[in-house]
Each structure stands twice: as structure tokens, then as C-alpha cells.
Amino acid sequence: MKGNTNKTLIWSLTFGFAVVAFIALFPLLNLILASFRPSTELMRNGISLVFDPSTITLDNFIYIFTEARSYWQWYGNSLIISAVIIVTSLFFSSMVGYALAVYEFKGRNVFFVLVLFILMVPFEILMLPLFQLMIDLQLINTYTAVVLPAVVAPIAVFFFRQYALGLPRELMDAARIDGSTEYGIFFKIMLPLMGPSLAAMAILQGLGSWNNFLWPLVVLRSNDMFTLPIGLATLLTPYGNNYDILLSGSVMTIVPIIILFIFFQRYFVAGLTLGGVKG
Template identity: 40%
Template structure:
């Protein structure tokens, strides 16, 4: 047998070994990431007394509907779910449009102070949300918007990360395409809506997921500006389920499971575009 054949077989053997190792490593990593979610599903089907047993329960129980009735019956969780859906949906739709328009302006227009403004937007990414908590609260008090939808929606419309993402995406849109639309008589708004937006659809999907997830999971700011239980969002409502002396963990974990369902559905609906949207603008034509 020639050395060339032996070398080829050795190379294929190394490739198979590497493939087996990578597959095993990825499978173990996926198991570690999925395990908490699987435990959440199992725990939500048990009463509180059976959740923290030793050894832990690994099979679903028969208490899910009781936990669901407790969750929606006495905690106002239905109102919180409705509030979060309204706030997150409206914030996402308006926020994506504003971030996309701002990104388009930064990428395709030249105006005084453009670079300085963009630097300020990028710098604001380094600020923790707690820094703006007190000023936002004072603004809501001045406008008399406490305990209202607008107090949650309006401050979250111009998201710095969303503007940055869409600006980077707009840089990859050919200037010739925009110029051709202008030559054909299309106005700026029509060019933006009918020409530019369809070409950046993957980035719109990625931006939508980020904005929806950020608004849906926001806890500290809604906790500060919301005053009554009927105005709570899902994270605040879940926090209210934790009592001082006792907590119904069955209802709490069931609420957590219900709360992540809209996010999973949104991701499954937009997953085709998500990865492409994250890579948008990384390669210039």
C-alpha cells in the first residue's frame, strides 16, 4: 500500500475523529442550555411541595391546570399578559420604524453633525439603564404619565443598538439602487418604504426580536412607573407572586413558562431572517 493511500486514510480518520468530538461537544452544550427549560416545563406541572424534592422530579406531574387556574385567577396575570403584549408590540413596530429611518439617515445622507451624533449614540450603549431611571421617572411625573402605556412605550422607541444595527445594514444597500428610484421620480419616503425596506428585511427581523425581547423582559423601569396591579407587565406581575413568608412556586413557574411563549413564537416565526440580519452589513459588496 502506497504512502499516499496511507496518508489519505489517516487524514480521513482524523476528520472523522474531529467530527465526532465536535458533534459530542455541541450536543453536550445544547443539553446544558436546554436543561433549565426542560426543568421549568416539568416543575410547572407539580405543586410547590413536589418541586424541590430530593431526588428532583424528572417526569411531568398532573398539577399544571391547577397552577394555571391559580395564576390567572388571583394574581391579575391575564391583565399583565395583555399589557405586555400591547406595550411590546407597539414599541417594537414603532421602534423598528424609527431605528430603521434613523439608520437610513445616518448611512445615506450627509448633514452637519452626523458623525458627532452617531458617536453619541454609540457612546450611549455603554450607559447602564439605571443611569436614566431617575430622569425618566421625573419626566413621567411632569407629564402625568405614571401608570400608563405611554410611560412604557415612548422612552423605548429610539434604541441605540437598533439604530446602530440598521445603520450598518443600510451601508450595504447600493447607492445606485436609491439613486435609480430618485431618477424615476420616487420621493424620499417612497424610496425608503418601497425600495430600501424590502432589501433589509433580515435586519428588520433581527431588530424586531431584539426590541421585543428587551421590552418584554424589562422589569426595573416598569416597576418604578407602574402603580396599580391592573397596569403591571409580566415581569412585575411575576415578581408580585413572591410572598414575604411563602411563595407558590408552582404558579410562579407556570407564569414563567407562559411568559416565554410569545418570545419563542416570535423567534420561530422570524428565525429564517434572524442570522442573516445579524450578518447584514458585515460584508460590503
């Protein structure tokens, strides 16, 4: 009787999760199907699962791969910017978070409170002084202006600090006895132990930088320097809305995020489980 009850519970949970997964994936399914439909069909019937299958065409994707040169320029810009943000943010934020977790120094708690304060402030409030700073540094319309505010992300610093609190201090003491420097301890011993947290934050930072629209829109001016979200937004104009190209281009933007998640997904859950050292 108990076995039947457990089996019923498992099937009920499976069905419930399947329904939730379908609801979550429904907009994505709509987007993918709509990307294979011509603009006239989209304007006539909208984005819907009910449409004439005979209208399905590959013309939208053929156009993107053969004629939409600006699209691939935007795509490359987003890839470069996201890659730089991921690498620099993981490198510097992990160092800051590690230092806040394992070292005792004057003002450490004050510095951590400032990190939390910045974390709670909406970016829209910080955007104006950041924009003025970029003007003073003469970095407007450069990739540096897009990357610089994300080099040390408050959320990443907090994340790495919490994870580093669970790292075994005995390894640090043993390495110091062996004559290792503090940099050697971090890069050779502690950083490999922080691998799951690095993978989890790589996904989160990559997703955030890839989808970032507002800040690049503020600091970039040239069409050939636009990132993908800005470039796709330019397809919507008062003189005509290229919904077919917009939707097919949006589908292509999902590919890098899926690849990033596939590479790091096995570390993602472990990285989100902060700290914890087995005895």
C-alpha cells in the same frame, strides 16, 4: 484516512455542541418539570430533576387558565406593550439609522457619537432623569411611559446604520432619476432590502421588552396595568410564596418568544451579518 479524520472531527463537534446545548437547556428543563409539581413538593425538595413522578399534576396550569384572571391581564399588558415597542422601534430606529448611513448633513458624525455614548451608558443612570421627565409629562402609571423611552433605541439605530451602509446607492440614484421622493426610496426600495435586519432586531427588541422588569416597575402603579414580570414578582410575598403558580406562569411566558423566533429565525442570522452587497 483523511475521510475518517473528517468524519471523526464532525462527530466530535456534534457531540460537543450537543453537550453545550444540553447545559444551556438544563435550567429550562428544570423549570418545565417543576411547573408540574405542587407547592408542598417544591418546598420540601426544591427544584430538582430528582422527585417523585407520582406528584406530577396539572393543577398549576388549570388554576392559571381558570382562576388566575390577573395573570392574563398581565399577559395581555405585556403583549400589547411589546408589540407597540417592536413596531415603533423598528419604524423610527430604521429611519434614523438609514439617514445616518446614506445622507451627508452637518453634525452627522456628532449625532452618531451621541448615539454611541448613550449606548454605553447603563440604563440605571438614565432612569432617574427619565422618571422625572415622565412626572413632568404626567405619564406616570400609563403605558405611554413604558413605551416612550424605547421608541428610538440606540442599539437599534446603531444596528440599522451598520446594515444600511451596505445597501447599494445605485438603486437610490436610479429611483431619483425616475422621480421618486426620498420617502418613496426608503419605504419602497431600501426598507425591503433591510428585511433581515428588521427581523433580527424584532427578535432582540421583542425579547428585551417582554422581559423588561425595572422600568415598568418604576412607572406603573396599578395592579391591573402591571406587565408579566412585575405581576409574577408580586406572587412572592412575606405571607406566602406561590412557587407552583410562579413557575407554571413563567413557563407560559416563554411561548410568545418561541413563536416570535419561529417566525423570524430564518432571517435572524442573515440580519446579524451586517451589510455586504453582492456584485
